[in-house]
Amino acid sequence: MNRLDFEGRTAVVTGGAAGIGLAVARRMALSGARVALWDLDARALAAAAVGLGHGALTHTLDVTDPHAVERATAATAKEFGRIDALVCSAGIAGPNHPTWEYPVDDWKRVFDINVNGVFLCNRFVVPVMMKRDYGRIVNIASIAGKEGNPNASAYSASKAGVIGLTKSIGKELAKTGIRVNCVTPAAVRTAIFDQITPQFIEYMLAKIPMGRFGTVDEIAAMVAWLASEDCSFSTGAVFDLSGGRATY
Secondary structure, eight states: OOOOOOTTOEEEEETTTSHHHHHHHHHHHHTTOEEEEEESOHHHHHHHHTTTOTTOEEEEOOTTOHHHHHHHHHHHHHHHSOOOEEEEOOOOOOOOBOGGGOOHHHHHHHHIIIIIHHHHHHHHHHHHHHTTTOEEEEEEOOTHHHHOOTTBHHHHHHHHHHHHHHHHHHHHTTTTTEEEEEEEEOOBOSGGGGGSOHHHHHHHHHTOTTSSOBOHHHHHHHHHHHTSTTOOSOOSOEEEESTTOOOO
16 A cells, blocks of 8 residues: 555544445555544444544534534544545435436435535535645545436436535635545445345446456545645546546
């Protein structure tokens, strides 16, 4: 593993108890960062924090609750004295249905977590970063947000929303010391696969020219660089991690 320079830096990782979020947190901690994990699963959070070192924090919260996100932001900023990086990894896949059969409640839940949750975390963390005129935000989108996956319209549309949100905030903060980018992975085998059908998993694999799924460590490597001070001239940008699937 290439070690990035996160000495003296702090980071918040949502969905940090497992999957991509935990891989990112580990990568950053190994590079010297103090990390705060935000997740809904208290038991998984406690297990994830073990071994992170550097005084890792955990906050159990629902990213769709604005009051909870505001409280977690204030508590993290107070403990760390600053928030240098935010990685928004919390998200869900939702069920697989044709759009005209998609359950309305599931549609709303996917958008609430995948879009509103990212908005709220960006919304409350940015002012903390502005006080020091420095920050790095990385929002986890998906290749589905660029191309659209059949029978996954809620997930695809929500991840397109994350891309659009990232571009807007990146432009708004372009003349500050805060950089805002997103990544668009193709399928990565994590617990989110439990939410989708085997047939859809095979469909996603067939779309990847490399013939394999990405790994959480491969995603973490890109995310960690985007969250580092070295990422200084990219903002409002979309970085593909798709094994050759991306067509634009």
